[in-house]
Amino acid sequence: MSSEQIKISTRDKILESAIRLFAEKGFSGTTTREIAEKAGVNEALIFRYFSTKRDLYSAIIERKISEEPGFEYPLEAFKETRDDWLIFRSIAIRMFDCVEKDPSFIRLLHFSALEGHELSDMFFDTYVQYQRMLLSDYIERRISEGAFKNVNPVLAARAFIGMVINYILVQEIFGEKKRRKIKREEVADTFVKIFLEGIKNN
Amino acid sequence: MSSEQIKISTRDKILESAIRLFAEKGFSGTTTREIAEKAGVNEALIFRYFSTKRDLYSAIIERKISEEPGFEYPLEAFKETRDDWLIFRSIAIRMFDCVEKDPSFIRLLHFSALEGHELSDMFFDTYVQYQRMLLSDYIERRISEGAFKNVNPVLAARAFIGMVINYILVQEIFGEKKRRKIKREEVADTFVKIFLEGIKNN
DNA sequence: GTAGAGTAAGTAAGTAATTACTTTATATTA
DNA sequence: TAATATAAAGTAATTACTTACTTACTCTAC
Numbered sequence: 001m002s003s004e005q006i007k008i009s010t011r012d013k014i015l016e017s018a019i020r021l022f023a024e025k026g027f028s029g030t031t032t033r034e035i036a037e038k039a040g041v042n043e044a045l046i047f048r049y050f051s052t053k054r055d056l057y058s059a060i061i062e063r064k065i066s067e068e069p070g071f072e073y074p075l076e077a078f079k080e081t082r083d084d085w086l087i088f089r090s091i092a093i094r095m096f097d098c099v100e101k102d103p104s105f106i107r108l109l110h111f112s113a114l115e116g117h118e119l120s121d122m123f124f125d126t127y128v129q130y131q132r133m134l135l136s137d138y139i140e141r142r143i144s145e146g147a148f149k150n151v152n153p154v155l156a157a158r159a160f161i162g163m164v165i166n167y168i169l170v171q172e173i174f175g176e177k178k179r180r181k182i183k184r185e186e187v188a189d190t191f192v193k194i195f196l197e198g199i200k201n202n
Numbered sequence: 203m204s205s206e207q208i209k210i211s212t213r214d215k216i217l218e219s220a221i222r223l224f225a226e227k228g229f230s231g232t233t234t235r236e237i238a239e240k241a242g243v244n245e246a247l248i249f250r251y252f253s254t255k256r257d258l259y260s261a262i263i264e265r266k267i268s269e270e271p272g273f274e275y276p277l278e279a280f281k282e283t284r285d286d287w288l289i290f291r292s293i294a295i296r297m298f299d300c301v302e303k304d305p306s307f308i309r310l311l312h313f314s315a316l317e318g319h320e321l322s323d324m325f326f327d328t329y330v331q332y333q334r335m336l337l338s339d340y341i342e343r344r345i346s347e348g349a350f351k352n353v354n355p356v357l358a359a360r361a362f363i364g365m366v367i368n369y370i371l372v373q374e375i376f377g378e379k380k381r382r383k384i385k386r387e388e389v390a391d392t393f394v395k396i397f398l399e400g401i402k403n404n
Numbered sequence: 405g406t407a408g409a410g411t412a413a414g415t416a417a418g419t420a421a422t423t424a425c426t427t428t429a430t431a432t433t434a
Numbered sequence: 435t436a437a438t439a440t441a442a443a444g445t446a447a448t449t450a451c452t453t454a455c456t457t458a459c460t461c462t463a464c
Binding site for chain 1: 227228230312313315316317318323326353354357358361365366367368369371372377393396397399
């Protein structure tokens, strides 16, 4: 009870290293031997836990889908607050946080889409569609309240998410990370400012 | 001189089918046998024209880099016009056009970045960086003229490009293409409206 | 407590298929 | 004649995946 050793199961070791490798080099760029080496287990064990390499990949995506949603929002805030600045800013910051906490996530998402994995749609829906829906609902309400201009709320949501996601994508995948280093807060503030000034009435 | 047959060289046939396959399945997801089959040439010929598979990939990226820049702007317009609406709208439309004309382009760009090809940086610079620079220069000038708010011009440029690119990306790579079908013009108008209203003074 | 049985975890070696790439010998064309 | 193409066969390495076997742990019976 006192000195409980944290024993990482073999299954988890395999999953962990597979996530990192698939995120780094994609499905067909990663070999099961590499995965086993990185996990420090025998290659044959992979196939004891997962019947095929593709199965392992699917297990990873399923796990990512069911895991803490990464950028989960204060949902109540969406319904009670009308503090646009706070809401949009917190969404942007939350997206930055999510990617910083789990850098393999965005690479996995893009690899699985490009490589056409069967679960990539669900992956996409869980994160992107859901988020977009929440945001466009909020925008729609603000339009009907007369606070926002009368624009297509889905397009407006996509505009805002697009700014942020694309910024992150360029940093993470196109490796601009190291070159420029603008503070996240400045980025978020600028984007929110442009967007809100652009959509607000008056 | 009269009945000049359009003879597609073997090299071009190989390049052509390799572009399509690499864009579809990535570098490590594509085999040289497939490329040869699709091109209708013998597999051995690939290695007569390109010493390795990697070489072929590089040749493709180099070709895409040197090719007509896809979305080339009316550069003079940037310096002479002050019609913000026209400029931003034409940029957005031009990006839509480019991707529609050559759907493999955006997939190649993303695959090469994810798979970490050595030329992917140059690829990125040629298209994204250059375009961003043009746009941020324009924004900077408009700020100094007092037409735009005083925001970081590079961030503003990235905000606008991000909206459009992300929209395209989701349609093309995450396959939302078929589901929704909003007219490009409506998308462009909405984005430009939000952006310009957000950045303009008064 | 210990023998033994049952089960899970681990391993080395090997499978057949596929990979990028080569070779050689034979056509076709300019 | 000389470059360019083809087909077919073959290379060594690598691939995903399997096999047959050993070890380690756990539970039960006495």
